[in-house]
Amino acid sequence: MIQKMLKTISMKQNRYREIRLSTRIVSFFILVIVAASINPAVAEQAWQLKVVTDRENAIYEAGEQARFLITLTDGNTPVTEGEITYVVDDFITAYPPPSNYPKGKLKIGNETGISVTLKQPGFLRCRVSVRTANNKLIQATAAAGFSPLKIKPSLPVPDDFDEFWANQKAELAKVKMDAKLTPVKYGNETIECFDVQLACLGGAPVSGYFARPKNAKPKSLPIILWVHGAGVRSSSLGNAAKGAAAKMLSMDINAHGLPNGKPAGFYSELRSGKLNGYPFFGREDRDTIYFRGMFLRLVRAIDFLASQPEWDGRVVAVIGHSQGGGQALVAGGLDQRVTFIAAGVPAICDHSGRAIGRINGWPKLVPTESNGKPNAKILQVARYFDAVNFASRSHANAIMSVGFIDPTCPPSSCYAAYNQLSGEKQIINEPLMSHAAPAHIHKAFFEAIQKHVKQNSAPK
Numbered sequence: 001m002i003q004k005m006l007k008t009i010s011m012k013q014n015r016y017r018e019i020r021l022s023t024r025i026v027s028f029f030i031l032v033i034v035a036a037s038i039n040p041a042v043a044e045q046a047w048q049l050k051v052v053t054d055r056e057n058a059i060y061e062a063g064e065q066a067r068f069l070i071t072l073t074d075g076n077t078p079v080t081e082g083e084i085t086y087v088v089d090d091f092i093t094a095y096p097p098p099s100n101y102p103k104g105k106l107k108i109g110n111e112t113g114i115s116v117t118l119k120q121p122g123f124l125r126c127r128v129s130v131r132t133a134n135n136k137l138i139q140a141t142a143a144a145g146f147s148p149l150k151i152k153p154s155l156p157v158p159d160d161f162d163e164f165w166a167n168q169k170a171e172l173a174k175v176k177m178d179a180k181l182t183p184v185k186y187g188n189e190t191i192e193c194f195d196v197q198l199a200c201l202g203g204a205p206v207s208g209y210f211a212r213p214k215n216a217k218p219k220s221l222p223i224i225l226w227v228h229g230a231g232v233r234s235s236s237l238g239n240a241a242k243g244a245a246a247k248m249l250s251m252d253i254n255a256h257g258l259p260n261g262k263p264a265g266f267y268s269e270l271r272s273g274k275l276n277g278y279p280f281f282g283r284e285d286r287d288t289i290y291f292r293g294m295f296l297r298l299v300r301a302i303d304f305l306a307s308q309p310e311w312d313g314r315v316v317a318v319i320g321h322s323q324g325g326g327q328a329l330v331a332g333g334l335d336q337r338v339t340f341i342a343a344g345v346p347a348i349c350d351h352s353g354r355a356i357g358r359i360n361g362w363p364k365l366v367p368t369e370s371n372g373k374p375n376a377k378i379l380q381v382a383r384y385f386d387a388v389n390f391a392s393r394s395h396a397n398a399i400m401s402v403g404f405i406d407p408t409c410p411p412s413s414c415y416a417a418y419n420q421l422s423g424e425k426q427i428i429n430e431p432l433m434s435h436a437a438p439a440h441i442h443k444a445f446f447e448a449i450q451k452h453v454k455q456n457s458a459p460k
Helices: 002-038 040-046 161-173 237-245 264-272 290-306 323-334 376-385 387-391 411-418 439-455
Strands: 047-053 066-074 083-089 103-107 112-116 122-131 137-146 180-184 191-198 206-213 221-226 249-253 311-321 340-344 397-403 425-430
Touching: 047 122, 047 137, 066 083, 066 122, 066 137, 083 112, 103 112, 112 122, 122 411, 137 411, 161 290, 161 376, 191 237, 191 290, 206 237, 206 290, 221 237, 221 290, 237 249, 249 290, 290 311, 290 323, 290 376, 311 323, 311 439, 323 340, 323 387, 340 439, 387 411, 397 411, 397 439, 411 425, 425 439
Parallel strands: 221 249, 221 311, 311 340, 340 397, 397 425
Antiparallel strands: 047 066, 066 112, 083 103, 083 122, 122 137, 180 191, 191 206, 206 249
16 A cells, blocks of 8 residues: 555656646747747847859859859748848959949849859859848858869969979988987877977978888888968877878878977967968068978978888878968979879969969968059069969879868969869869868868879789
8 A cells, every 4th residue: 555655656746747847848938939029139040141153063164154043041931022232253352343243232032143254264252141130240152163174373383493493402402301200109009100300491390290000011001291271280190190090101290390299378379479470471582481491391201201111102192271282282293202182272372363363372472562463572482382383393193172162262273273283183162162171071082092092002
């Protein structure tokens, strides 16, 4: 009898808890609905403004008409009343867009769109915005490419470009490598890792993490060199280990020859202090420009990797994104040992773009004068450090990614470099991607390198 009474009491308690929980859930949703009804900002969180081209790939022939299609939705419901502001440009925003590019306001409708065309190869961008009833600004961007495979370099390669870099490499060869390897622990017993420092020209050593499979046979392993995007940070032990785990001689170097594995504050202090604005250091002279040392460190890193007895003598792959993508292109043109380039949204491209009225790539190395023309002195120096010109000297196979709405490394600057590559190549077009290196592109790059390794492995 007592056990039956206890069981009845327990059941009533559980039922009471369920009722209280259900009441709380219902109350919560009532509050959300009420808040949305009295606070427009909550309701407007569901609003979404989109602009896309009328072709999924966003690619057209020069002179062909492209149409930007604009939609505004509230959840799943189309918004058909209101006004959107739009501006079409060629990525140059330092001056008002030319009158031949549309701009203005449009009433939102079921088929709101803007028609554009470009007579010469290049890209046009459409930026749209709308203000909600609560005065919240919602924005979206799309871009269209016109004959992008016909985009040419903005200026020719300097006549003494090859001579200049041959002399730089000759001077580097006189510097003893003086490799210093310090073992580093890593949680994979099949590989061994090292912190590596190599003497170099340009005011800083090569500094990186090097990893290799244990007990590899001589002349059995390809090389992969990982290079960094803009910023100030340590080399990546994870990247080095990833390559080694895939049976490669793998090295990740930081862009500045800095010590590795320091506390975050060490790098942030340099970022805001000594290395603040580093892309512009010494840009008035080709012997003092900061990129000279960065580029020579690429050659020295390959010197080290190629000196390893395990190198197969066949494959040297260089991979990076943004500034690292630009460095990968440079390595391919500067060092003929490079057989594969993986360059994501590459920077350091088309420095001289403004000389022909085209947007230049990161870091906008050449300043534009008040008359709209690039600084003449810096322009001439920049031509020796343009990844477009190095790409024209490369015979490596390549894979590249490009974001059509990327304002940092605009698509025209990426294509200017891509079109100069003479090896087997492929480009991953991302019409609605800005400056990014998403996981699927990382995956595609590494798989492309592995395929290249397999195709170039020694016959068994």
